[in-house]
Amino acid sequence: MSFSDAQAKAKANKNRTGAGFGTQVQRLGRFMSAMIMPNIGAFVAWGLITALFIEAGWVNKIAEGLNGAPNDGVMEWTATVAVLVGPMITYLLPLLIGYMGGKLVYETRGAVIGAVATMGVIVGSEVPMFLGAMIIGPFAAWCLKRLESTWQGKIKPGFEMLVDNFSLGILGGLLAVLGKMIIGPIVSQLVEWAGEGVDFLVENSLLPFASIVVEPAKILFLNNAINHGVFTPLGTAEAEETGKSLLFMIESNPGPGLGILLAFMLFGPRMLKAAAPSAAIIHFFGGIHEVYFPFVLAKPKLIAAAILGGMTGVLIGVMFNGGLVAPPSPGSIFAWIAFTPPGIGNFVVMFAQVILAATVSFFVAAMLLGFGREARREDAPEDDSAADASAASTTPATV
Structure with a gap:
């Protein structure tokens, strides 16, 4: 190896392990990914229950199609199952994230206090507290x-469990109160500001730029607050006058999420790649957009793909007078088809909004994922450790 090659290799190693801003951002991204990725299966489970059993879900729609009218017996049964939806997204999923974030910092004891503190931020806000869990769990x-660490090794034998339990309980209780009193109101204020930002863009005919606010807010699970709190009232008023409204298509477009999930299917890390196909089906056909949010939280830079994809869909709608007659709920491709006004032109514009949004978000996400190069780097350490373990197991023990 030449001296210049050695210098280049040393510089590369320094950049990977140094304290520079880029390295810190990468570490933060990996830490966020480690909080989210083990819980992807829980999000998929919630998405399936939601897509199947809510009032507008598949079970009721199929029963309605078979009978030609709503089936009261089936709707009553699905309603008993759909009660799982709210508690799961409000309590279970944030608690899992807070638990995992704490575990990454301080193993089992950190996981327990992370869950305790997360409970405080959950009851301190009216929106799902995923961001709060990602903050307060590790903290x-x-x-x-x-x-x-201040008294480690100084406690007399026999008193360790007493001190450990009381220290965790007292500190966990204080942090839970802190989360309820501070973090919850902060997130509520963020929701209010997001709504005001969208209102400003709508009033000033800057709709494509609404995605700059909407898409990051969606990833923080504020989608329902923005959609039902801002777009649905404004869009309903517009639809009463003109017969349709583009506002119904801003947050509910399944295209950006589909493009991101397709990029993960082809270029994502091993764990996310395996979960992406089922999430894509639930998202696109079931309309449960929340199942792709953890993928973006695991790779926060992909928010750029969601924004550009969303802007593309809205821009097409502005250029060609797109719109729906009512708010699609949930935002699946079938709901979009059902609420598209009659006329071939309206359907062409609607499909163009979805397809082009998905295409743009796919290519941007693929570029940000390095077309698989980043995934190979992330998966390589696991492969190397597995190979080392295999070699160690086959190596004869020395005496």
């Missing part, structure tokens, strides 16, 4: 780790 575990 609570870090606080506990620092606190217990």
Whole structure:
């Protein structure tokens, strides 16, 4: 190896392990990914239950199609199952994220206090507290780790469990109260500001730029607050005058999410690649957009793909007078078809909005994922460790 090659290799290693801004961002991204990825299956489970059993879900729609009218017996049964939807997204999923974030910092004890503190932010806000869980879970575990380090090795035998339980309980309770009093109201304020930003863009005919606000807000699970709190009232008023409204298509477009999930199917890390196909089906055909949000949270830079894809769909709608007659709920491709006004032109514009949005988000996400290069780097350490373990198991033990 030449001296210049050695210098280049040393510089590359320094960049990967140094304290530069880029390295810190990468570490933060990997940490966020580690909080989200183990819980992807839980999001898929919630998405399936939601897509199948809510009032506008597939079970009721199929029963209605077979009988030609709503089936009261089936709707009553699905309603008993659909009660799972709210508690799962409000409590279970944020608690899992807070638990995992705490575990990454301080193993089992960190996981426990992370879940306790997350409960505080959950009850402190009216929106799903995924962002709050990602903040307070690791923070609570870090606080506990620092606190217990002050007396580690100094407690008399027999008192360790007592001290450990009370330290976790007292600190966890304080952080839960802190989360309820501070983080919850902060997120509620963010929701209000997002709504005001969208209102400003709508009033000033800057609809394509609404995606700059809408898509990041969606990823933080504020989609229902924006859609039903802002777009549905404004769009309903417009549809009463003109027969359709483009506002119904801004948040509910399944194209950007589909493009991102397709990019993960082809170029994502192993774990996310395996979960992407089922998430794509639930998202596109079931209309449950929340199943792709964890994929973006795991790779936050992909928010750019969601924004550009959303802007593309809205721009097509503005240029060619797109719109729906009512708010699609859930936002599946079938709901979009059902609420498209009569006329071939309206259907052409609608499909163009979905297809082009998906295409743009796919190519942007693929570029941000390095067309698989980033996934190979992430998966390589696992492969190397597996190979090392295999070699170690086949190597004869020395005496």
